[in-house]
Amino acid sequence: MRFVSWLAVNAVALAVVLWLIPGIYLTGPSHGTAELRHKLVPELVVAIILGVVSKLAKPVLTILSLPLIVLTLGLFLLVVNAAMLGLTAWISGYTSLGFHVTGFWPAVWGGLIFAIAGSLTRHLIEDDRR
Template structure:
């Protein structure tokens, strides 16, 4: 059950980022039920890939960049979050999922939004005992 709540939390945070940031988007319809039907499965798949990338690559980057993270008072973590979002879009680029991140600043803003929304949902969503 915990993986389901984790996936839904990531998907909601990613959906908010795509809604708020012009440079992060999915191909397809842009409004109504057609948008929801067309983008629900791709949103869940992107959330899954983003979670896997963040679980495997992010700790390595944080370890390697630790001195620079200290020097920048943690601001480099924003760049690392942006890199995870960009890497996810790059990995999914050859697929027909249609997820795009246009540019560094869109990735930075998207990473900030995903982090904040994910944190807020973790605080609100009740933990399951499974």
Template sequence: MRFVSWLLTTAVALATAAWLVDGVRFTGPSSGTAELEHKWLPLLLVALILGVVTSVVKPVLTLLSIPFIIVTLGLFLLVINAAMLALTGWLAEQLDLGFRVDGFWAAVLGAVVITVMTWVVDRVVGDDRR
């Protein structure tokens, strides 16, 4: 149950980022039921890819970046989160899932939106991971 809750929370955060940030998007129809029918599976798959990338690559990158994180008082973590989103976008493109992240600033804004939305959804729904 925890996995499903996490996956849906991440999917909501990704959908919000795609809606709010210009350079983060899913390809395909842009309104109505056709959009929902076309994008629900890619959205869940991209959320899963983001979770795997965040679980596997982010800890290694964070460990290697400790000096930068200390010097920037933690702001470099935002760059790492943006890199994770950009890597997710690249992997999704390679798998032809119809998800794109265009550029560094789109990745930064998308990472901020995803982080905030994940926090909000966890607070509203109730984070059962504790």
């Protein structure tokens, strides 16, 4: 059940990012049609990749950049979140998922929106459990 809620939070947050940030988009498989299942499955797979990348690489990158995080009073965490989106796009480039991040600033804004949307979604899911 924890995996399902974790996946739901990541998928909702990613959907909000895809909807709001023009430089981050998901084209889906190149051989598929525009049906819902041809967009939903790639988004879920990208959400899983982004979640795994965030669980594995983000703590290491955060520790390595700790002096910059302290120096900027935490604002450098936006760059760390942007790096997670960029790394996810790079990993997804080896598949036919079609997840693209076009540059640094879309990645920064996408990382910020992903963190906010993920926190709000997580809060709503935890309120429903009680």
